[in-house]
Amino acid sequence: MTTPGWALEVARDDLTRTSLVEADVPEPGDGEAVLRVDRVGVTANNVTYAVLGDALRYWRFFPAGEGSGRVPLWGFAEVLASRADGVEPGQRVYGYLPPASHLLVRPERAGAHGFRDGSPHRAALPAVYNSYLLTSGDPAHEPEREDLQVLYRPLFFTSFLLADQLAEQDAGVVVLSSASSKTAYGTAFLLRGGGAEVVGLTSPRNVDFTASLGCYDRVLPYDDVPALAAAPTAYVDLAGSTPLRRALHDHLGADLLLDLVVGVTHQDASPAGDLPGPRPTVFFAPDRVAARTADWGREGLDRRFGEAWRRFAPAAEGWVDVTVSSGPEALRDVWLEVLAGSSDPRTGHVVQL
Incomplete structure (x- = not known):
């Protein structure tokens, strides 16, 4: 050596x-x-x-x-x-x-x-x-898909856990920021068709790409928050933008049921001060793993994730x-x-x- x-x-x-x-x-x-x-x-x-x-x-x-x-x-x-x-x-x-x-x-x-x-x-x-x-x-390893596994597996595991938690919310709309990110659209892929409208927020230059994925019911640029209808809404924050958070809280008010912080890709994590609606809470994937391992056992969790991954991977190859x-x-x-x-x-x- x-x-x-x-x-x-x-x-x-x-x-x-x-x-x-x-x-x-x-x-x-x-x-x-x-x-x-x-x-x-x-x-x-x-x-x-x-x-x-x-x-x-x-x-x-x-x-x-x-x-x-x-x-x-x-x-x-x-x-x-x-x-x-x-x-x-x-x-x-x-x-x-x-x-x-x-x-x-x-x-x-x-x-x-x-x-x-x-x-x-x-x-x-x-x-x-x-x-x-x-x-x-x-069993999930495929030599020809190692690059896909490197890029997506940890993110999609977070998406899997996140979608599982969001499914427990009584929300008519789920809004995800940084919607062009892999964690966001993996979550949207799993939520689509589950009863809630899935809306992606992204930068104007990424709107077309994000819409082309087919994971979201609607894709909006960040400055189009007023286009969100007044409905019970869960917000999934993968951007970490304080101005965006304030805009959503001010627009939705009491209709905002959940503000869940998952990522901080914009690196703007400064406090937003007093906000109407719920306090932002951090989603920590290991906590959800522990909870679902208690519910399903580790083999049950791995089996459910494996089923989700096998549905997702072929689609993700084209993205x-x-x-x-x-x-x-x-x-x-x-x-x-x-x-x-x-x-x-x-x-x-x-x-x-």
Whole structure:
């Protein structure tokens, strides 16, 4: 293991400030394994992890230097070396990875389907992010659709949980901001035809693309909030825009039943002050996982998600143009592009490391 390792770090108080730092390639101790990070996706979801890194503890998964953070990514890795029972070099896993060349893990509960990382610094963090699935034991894994899985699976799992929660609301209208984002239209895909009108709000330049997906009953530009009818409404905030939130609260008033914060792609999370209607609440996917695991069992949850994924994946293939780039510098460039919100909504960024 003589090849130098590396990591991409961002300044936690200014996500546009990045640095590629050298990092030692770890040697596994007893009960540990080293993963070589292979292929990752970068989406608006990763921006959310960074913006909420302190509030929701995302920075704790992959510790960095003082004032810096390593933005969590989803993707594939290969076991480079292992001194853990049940984990062998050459195995390929899917899971939560750092923007780095390698990751040291302490596998627990290793079996045919994968393992969880039992590293002490991750013990108190949400379990859903600590699981690593072996591709050989994952019924949802399709080698020819790995890029689609990198880009969509974590987002669609959030969409699946979000749609499940929204189905419990007595709302006649569901409004999703940042409607061109993958999490938003995955949620809309699952909600469409369920009784509530599904409305997408997006920037004027993304209206045509978003409407072309066929997931929404209506797509409106952000400045057309007054076109929303007075009806019991649930608002799903994937944009994080304070002016948009205020416009919706002022327009809908008592008809707004729910203001659920899922993402912050606009990075404008400043307080909106006193608002008519409900207080904004943060949707935290691991909490919904815990609730539904209690209701259905983990196998039941996985089965329901699998059924939803098999419906969604063939449709999603026609909605994304996968762009693959290579290397640490490319990862930094893609991060800055996605952070700036300048990517075309059809573009899906995959980085081969």
